Amino acid sequence: MAQAQKITPRAKDFSEWYNDVVMRAELADYSPVRGCMVIRPHGYRLWELMQRALDDMFKATGHQNAYFPLFIPMSFLAKEAEHVEGFAKEVALVTHTRLKATGKTGAQAVMPDPESALEEPLVVRPTSETIIYAMFAKWIQSYRDLPLLMNQWCNIVRWELRTRLFLRTTEFLWQEGHTAHATEAEAEAEARQMLGVYRKFQEDWMAMPVITGRKTESEKFAGALRTYALEALMQDNKALQAGTSHNLGQNFAKAFNMQYQTAAGGLEYVWNTSWGVSTRMIGGLVMTHSDDNGLVCPPKLAPVQVVIVPIWKSEQERGQVLGVGAQVKEQLAGAGIRVELDARDSLKPGAKYFEWEAKGVPLRLEIGPRDVAAGQVMTARRTGGKAPAKLDGIGGEVRKSLDEIQATLFQTAKERREAHSIRGVTKQQFLEFMKGAGGFAYGGFCGSPECEAQIKQQTGATVRVLPDPEFRSAEAPTTCLWCGKPSVAEAVWAQAY
Ligand SMILES: [Zn+2]
Numbered sequence: 336m337a338q339a340q341k342i343t344p345r346a347k348d349f350s351e352w353y354n355d356v357v358m359r360a361e362l363a364d365y366s367p368v369r370g371c372m373v374i375r376p377h378g379y380r381l382w383e384l385m386q387r388a389l390d391d392m393f394k395a396t397g398h399q400n401a402y403f404p405l406f407i408p409m410s411f412l413a414k415e416a417e418h419v420e421g422f423a424k425e426v427a428l429v430t431h432t433r434l435k436a437t438g439k440t441g442a443q444a445v446m447p448d449p450e451s452a453l454e455e456p457l458v459v460r461p462t463s464e465t466i467i468y469a470m471f472a473k474w475i476q477s478y479r480d481l482p483l484l485m486n487q488w489c490n491i492v493r494w495e496l497r498t499r500l501f502l503r504t505t506e507f508l509w510q511e512g513h514t515a516h517a518t519e520a521e522a523e524a525e526a527r528q529m530l531g532v533y534r535k536f537q538e539d540w541m542a543m544p545v546i547t548g549r550k551t552e553s554e555k556f557a558g559a560l561r562t563y564a565l566e567a568l569m570q571d572n573k574a575l576q577a578g579t580s581h582n583l584g585q586n587f588a589k590a591f592n593m594q595y596q597t598a599a600g601g602l603e604y605v606w607n608t609s610w611g612v613s614t615r616m617i618g619g620l621v622m623t624h625s626d627d628n629g630l631v632c633p634p635k636l637a638p639v640q641v642v643i644v645p646i647w648k649s650e651q652e653r654g655q656v657l658g659v660g661a662q663v664k665e666q667l668a669g670a671g672i673r674v675e676l677d678a679r680d681s682l683k684p685g686a687k688y689f690e691w692e693a694k695g696v697p698l699r700l701e702i703g704p705r706d707v708a709a710g711q712v713m714t715a716r717r718t719g720g721k722a723p724a725k726l727d728g729i730g731g732e733v734r735k736s737l738d739e740i741q742a743t744l745f746q747t748a749k750e751r752r753e754a755h756s757i758r759g760v761t762k763q764q765f766l767e768f769m770k771g772a773g774g775f776a777y778g779g780f781c782g783s784p785e786c787e788a789q790i791k792q793q794t795g796a797t798v799r800v801l802p803d804p805e806f807r808s809a810e811a812p813t814t815c816l817w818c819g820k821p822s823v824a825e826a827v828w829a830q831a832y
Pocket residue numbers: 780781782783786815816817818819820
């Protein structure tokens with residue numbers, strides 16, 4: 336059994352390793368629908384924990400949840416020119432509303448009933464700006480209705496031919512925040528605030544360090560004035576865009592006639608923002624922390640934080656260790672820790688360790704007859720290290736261990752990112768870096784789309800962000816690393832997912 340389920344080592348094939356980790360941890364599985372995946376209970380629990388933490392943060396910043404339709408009239412997408420261009424190549428359309436029997440057998444037994452063709456096809460939402468703003472236009476009358484701060488948790492469909500579990504699927508889960516403001520400054524502050532909320536979540540909860548900054552014109556969201564993004568470096572030194580926040584300006588306000596009466600009595604267009612993170616973050620979490628034994632999950636988001644594995648030989652020992660195990664479980668659960676007691680008779684302790692390690696459980700407690708006699712348990716961290724802990728006060732000890740694991744994961748990921756970042760690169764260094772191990776390359780950028788296109792074509796790297804001040808190099812670059820013309824901004828380049 337163990338043989339067949341071996342995880343491909345990262346060093347051998349990172350992509351295979353990733354798939355093996357996701358499958359072995361039972362986070363997701365391929366579905367009969369091409370391009371779509373099934374999120375299994377262990378993966379869905381992880382998503383629920385992510386949702387809960389983020390949702391609390393959204394509410395603490397004044398946002399309310401609502402739900403808008405899955406279907407969007409095709410003409411809505413056409414109302415904002417850049418928006419429709421950006422999404423046209425990946426939408427799913429509903430064109431008919433019923434099926435008709437053909438009299439044939441098998442897959443040909445039914446066909447779309449031509450008489451049920453919709454006059455206007457419906458788009459399955461690739462994002463909800465258009466449908467939400469059509470409603471905002473109705474709800475916003477005066478400056479008193481602003482700001483309007485909403486969020487929606489839902490599924491999204493963007494047609495994809497190549498599937499990578501969590502990273503690229505035709506259907507995925509996400510949240511999309513949509514807001515309307517009276518002034519540009521307020522919209523800008525909101526877009527920045529939500530970028531900060533995402534950063535806090537990704538660093539404090541996912542233990543995934545991110546760089547924040549602005550996207551270039553060619554990488555920004557279709558229809559946005561400015562797009563801000565969070566970028567994380569995975570263990571294969573490729574970047575993962577972990578979330579975006581857009582200042583939409585008045586583009587959608589004009590397309591959907593979102594106007595409000597000012598205090599002075601005039602009529603003005605509102606300023607919008609939208610921002611989103613998705614189940615893609617699960618892929619980011621996996622590729623940031625996991626190892627050749629499987630998933631490594633930061634304790635704050637681990638579906639199971641602690642597993643208790645009792646060890647026995649005789650029936651008498653069995654009763655003893657299970658009894659103590661149950662007590663420990665109760666104590667930990669009472670302290671708000673997500674804990675499982677693995678009392679299965681069908682598996683040896685070693686096989687249980689193997690299974691829970693693959694599922695990313697941060698801390699294992701082993702209880703054998705000798706531990707019971709000594710009033711202790713043996714603790715084993717998923718990230719390495721074994722130590723005995725007294726049964727008396729076990730709750731506090733476990734909490735301390737989980738906090739340390741959480742902090743260590745963040746620190747390790749941050750050190751790895753810095754070890755794979757280079758600054759102030761010349762063109763030659765840049766080419767070698769991108770041909771070699773890769774990572775984040777900081778360099779001067781002239782701002783021209785031609786340089787961006789050439790670099791992408793020759794190295795596969797794109798501008799991930801024009802970084803925020805705290806991430807910029809101590810010495811600002813003066814020339815574009817590619818063409819040598821004056822630099823308008825420092826840019827972070829990387830090959831990306
Ligand atoms: Zn240039």
